[in-house]
Amino acid sequence: NAGVMQNPRHLVRRRGQEARLRCSPMKGHSHVYWYRQLPEEGLKFMVYLQKENIIDESGMPKERFSAEFPKEGPSILRIQQVVRGDSAAYFCASTPGQGNTDTQYFGPGTRLTVL
Amino acid sequence: GNSVTQMEGPVTLSEEAFLTINCTYTATGYPSLFWYVQYPGEGLQLLLKATKADDKGSNKGFEATYRKETTSFHLEKGSVQVSDSAVYFCALSSGAGSYQLTFGKGTKLSVIP
Numbered sequence: 001n002a003g004v005m006q007n008p009r010h011l012v013r014r015r016g017q018e019a020r021l022r023c024s025p026m027k028g029h030s031h032v033y034w035y036r037q038l039p040e041e042g043l044k045f046m047v048y049l050q051k052e053n054i055i056d057e058s059g060m061p062k063e064r065f066s067a068e069f070p071k072e073g074p075s076i077l078r079i080q081q082v083v084r085g086d087s088a089a090y091f092c093a094s095t096p097g098q099g100n101t102d103t104q105y106f107g108p109g110t111r112l113t114v115l
Numbered sequence: 116g117n118s119v120t121q122m123e124g125p126v127t128l129s130e131e132a133f134l135t136i137n138c139t140y141t142a143t144g145y146p147s148l149f150w151y152v153q154y155p156g157e158g159l160q161l162l163l164k165a166t167k168a169d170d171k172g173s174n175k176g177f178e179a180t181y182r183k184e185t186t187s188f189h190l191e192k193g194s195v196q197v198s199d200s201a202v203y204f205c206a207l208s209s210g211a212g213s214y215q216l217t218f219g220k221g222t223k224l225s226v227i228p
Contacts, residue, residue: 033215042204042218091158104216106158
């Protein structure tokens, strides 16, 4: 059973470009979370999605960031007009259902570097 | 709001030493508590979890007990190995909102032979 997959693993962008990060949840999981990890910091929640629905985006920056989880295909985190402060590791996690006892399974992350 | 505080690192231990990493939390409702481990350049792996008061989570020689009275979930291992060198994150998930995880800042453990 394949785990959570993320690609690319490393992404380099220049200021002002767009970054697209992809996450394929574990088989049978329909809930996806995105987190951001700044250097030497813990992970911070960004957004929670189910198929075709954004459930909670309270952790997303108000501008330039968006996320989707279409009926078919991976979840995508999109960052428009990237700035140096966006450089971080972005992790997604998936769960089979919704509940605070459910384990979130993490992907290997995408490390974004903005030049 | 929810928050997790864990001991500052880095922590350096000799092989076979006893490990304790302290973790305390503030949360609404009845949270579940987790320890995740992150090896260099990798994602997070669940180490153990506890979903209600007095539960003990354990895995690979690590254990932690959910203490509601002290709002703590300290991680312990009796005899660490070099392969345990990693960053350890304490986290909670509460019933408020979307059950997202709230993480501590992480504690880097280095075990030397």
